[in-house]
Amino acid sequence: MLRYKWQGDDIDAADNRALRRAMGEGLPLIWFFGIGPGLYQPVFPVFLIAEETDKQQFVVDIDPQRAFLDSDVNLDSPLEVDVLKRYGTRIARTRLHQRLFRSTVINAYGTRCAICNLRHKVLLDAAHIIPDTHEDGVPTVVNGMAMCKIHHAAFDANILGIRPDLVVEIRTDILAEVDGPMLKHGLQDRHRQPLMSVPSKRAERPSLLLLETAYARFREA
Ligand SMILES: [Zn+2]
Structure with a gap:
């Protein structure tokens, strides 16, 4: 679950008192989740x-009722409603985390593919350096990298690897292939080239440890 920091250190600051009261009364809130300097992703309704x-x-949760309405349930079955309500809430939480991950990562890379600099949001993904199925695959910006659809898929399929010093490598057998312009320019020409887009803020750059793990996996492929 997500956390919202107090305003300052004072437990009795006006904002903190107001939040505590909203929690006590179970009031729905809109959360402007910061994804970059002056950039926010609104999330609503949320409850403390x-x-x-x-x-x-504060511990923040999204509206379970709404999560429930978003899923297909058999309203005649109390058991199904109960199970799916809980399941639906979990899915909704996961989707929320994914949405915030995507916004934060793509913004950190200036809405560009790290590999080829492509700048069309609809063609960009927030790739996980370590997959989210893995226990280290946390949805935070240091485990993310903005990539276009092709480079994301190539990265996940170990066709493309990223060295811990942020240089791209293309798998040897792919380098030997002859095909069309996407293979040549999109993949082979990126071999041993540095990333074209890296977050300007050091804190948003990929974690060295996660890169090393992913690169070791690429070398084994
Ligand atoms: Zn790309």
Whole structure:
């Protein structure tokens, strides 16, 4: 679940008191989730469901009722409704995390493919460096990289690897193929070239450890 930090350190600051009251009354809120300087992804409706005073933050959950309505359920079966309501909430939470991951990563790379600089949002994905099926595959910006659809698929299929020093490598057998312009320019010509787009903020650049793990896997392929 997501966390929302207090305003400042003062437990009794006006904003923190207001949030605590909204939590007590179960009021729906709109959360402007920061994805970059001056850029926000609105998330709503959300509820504050707990406060972690020691960490100076609130626990945020999305509206389970809405998550429930988004899924197909048999309304005649109380058991199915109950199971799917919980399941639906989980799916909705996962989708929310994915949406925030996508916005944050694509914004960090200036809405460009890291490999080829393509700048069309509809053709861009937020690729996981370590897949989200893996326990280290967390949906945070340091495990993400903006890539166009082709390079994302090539990366996931180990056709393309990224060295920890941010240089692209293309798998040896692919380098030997003869085909059309996508193979030549899109893949073979990127071999041993540095990434074309890297986040300007150091904190948003890929984690070295995650890159090393992914690159070792590419070398084994
Ligand atoms: Zn690309």
